[in-house]
Amino acid sequence: MKMRFNTEDAFAQRIEHSIQENVSLATYNTFRFDYSAEYFAIAESIDSLKVLLAWAKHFQKRVTMIGGGSNLLISADVSGLVIINRLSGINAREHAGNLVSLTVAAGEDWHKIVEYAVAQRWYGIENLALIPGTTGAAPVQNIGAYGVEIKDVLARVQVINRNTGDVYWINGRDCGFAYRDSYFKGQWNDLLLITSVELSLKKQSELLLSYGGLSERIEGKPNIQAVFDTVCRVRSEKLPDPAVLANSGSFFKNPIVSKIQHDELKECFPNLVSFPFEGGFKLAAGWLIDQAGWKGKQYQGVGVYEKQALVLVNHSETKATTLLELEAQIKQSVFDKYGVHLEREPVQLPLGMEILK
Ligand SMILES: Cc1cc2nc3c(=O)[nH]c(=O)nc-3n(C[C@H](O)[C@H](O)[C@H](O)COP(=O)(O)OP(=O)(O)OC[C@H]3O[C@@H](n4cnc5c(N)ncnc54)[C@H](O)[C@@H]3O)c2cc1C
Known part of the structure; x- marks a missing residue:
């Protein structure tokens, strides 16, 4: 009833x-x-x-x-x-100098917003093309790709308080952004929902091509449209389209380790893929999983994507049980081989089930 x-x-x-x-x-x-x-x-x-x-x-x-x-x-x-x-609507304000404020309702498709900004020649989010999902969820895990994170262009976020229904703005710098993390994923999870975001884009800017081999892959003269096209092409080549093969993108975060642990690992595994990060090192989780022999492996109706070991895919399961089993096996084998704990990226629902992580 x-x-x-x-x-x-x-x-x-x-x-x-x-x-x-x-x-x-x-x-x-x-x-x-x-x-x-x-x-x-x-x-x-x-x-x-x-x-x-x-x-x-x-x-x-x-x-x-x-x-x-x-x-x-x-x-x-x-x-x-x-x-x-499904909150919808966008509004752009061009300021006198180099700045454009683009306000986007939380239910708008993120990739369409990137496409729109690129068509206007507004710089800042072209490297974040083809990331699925809504604009309102983008700050939740501070989406990132090719050296750019949404925090880099996020002026403010409009939220609604779940208890009071009050709607107000919070400055981007106060949202606790970190690598694939923010207060929306943590302490604000039970309190605030995002209803809109305001992006600060630029009419003139340098392109960022130094990550993920973008500069080598770009065809023709590097401009904002070429960056967008290249990011879309490279992503389509290496990531499965969820409409064709069910997945949630990277299933694990890149683990962050101390310099000491990194140097020890590098001695045992000279080809280890890693990047300096905040005093320590970020390890490429995809490389760790691949080298542990998981790439392309199938386990019942789920598996590890054949072109990118960081992505788990669902071929035919209707329930998550086997995926959780596969996750546990991968984590164990990576820990046994490298002594490194992998952390899951997607959010588990219902909330409160994190014990199964
Ligand atoms: C093929 C593929 C590639 C991907 N590539 C990347 C990548 O390169 N970089 C990257 O960072 N991510 C990537 N992702 C992950 C994903 O696309 C992003 O995290 C995206 O921002 C999720 O948006 P969504 O609307 O689908 O969120 P959902 O999955 O619906 O929700 C994610 C979390 O956010 C919460 N949430 C959703 N909307 C709101 C809101 N308005 N207010 C408060 N909380 C909210 C949900 O409760 C949940 O906890 C990829 C995923 C796939 C499938």
Whole structure:
């Protein structure tokens, strides 16, 4: 039976009526695991989001927001209310100098925003092309590729407080951004949802070509469009398209180790792929997994992608059990070989299941 909270407001009634029960999330996560949401709704505006949050508060239901579901590992039914973010709209303000402020609603497709900025010749996010998902989820793990992270261009983030429904802006520098991390993934996880982001882009800027072999791969004269095209081409060659083969991109973060541990490893494994990072070193997790013999391996209906060992793929499973088993085997073998712990990148749902990490 549908739960209703007492409201005379016609808009609130309509939003409340749109809440469905026991809905499969299989098409709302790129691993395509088939678990259900106890309650399910799609938010298309901040006002509808406010009504949904008030409903959840009234009935003491936990709220989980999903954007594109491309950084999720759903491994059980999700109790409470799952809200799919479809807030839309973009607004650009060109300032007198070199700056453009691009404000984007959280439900907009990230890659389309990159495409749009590149078409206007606004610099700053061209290296972040073809990353799936919504713009609102991009700051959650501080998306990054080819030497750029969203924190580099993020002026501020508009949020809604889950408890009070208040909407306000937070400066990018106050969001606790780090490598694939932010306060939205941690201490703000139960408090704030992102409703909009404001990017600071530039009308003139240097291109960043020094990462991932971009400068060698670029065809013709390097300009913003050529960078975008090259990033799209290289990514399409080495990463599986989730619409064709279910996956959530990199399944593990690149581990960060001390200089001492790095030097010891380098002595045993002279070909170790690593980069200096904040006083220590970042190791290429894909290399560690590949060298441990996992690339292209299949385990029941899941496996390790044949062209990139960092990516786990789902060929045919409807539940996450075998993927979790494969993950545990990879972690163990990498630890046995290198003494390095791998950490998972995608967020496990329902929240609170991190014990299975
Ligand atoms: C093929 C492929 C390639 C990828 N490549 C990269 C890459 O190069 N770099 C990179 O960094 N990532 C990469 N990813 C991961 C993923 O695309 C990004 O993390 C993306 O930002 C996730 O967006 P989403 O809308 O799908 O988020 P979802 O998977 O829906 O959600 C991810 C997390 O964010 C939370 N969340 C979602 N929306 C909001 C919101 N509005 N407010 C608060 N919390 C929210 C969710 O609750 C969840 O905890 C890749 C994934 C795939 C499948």
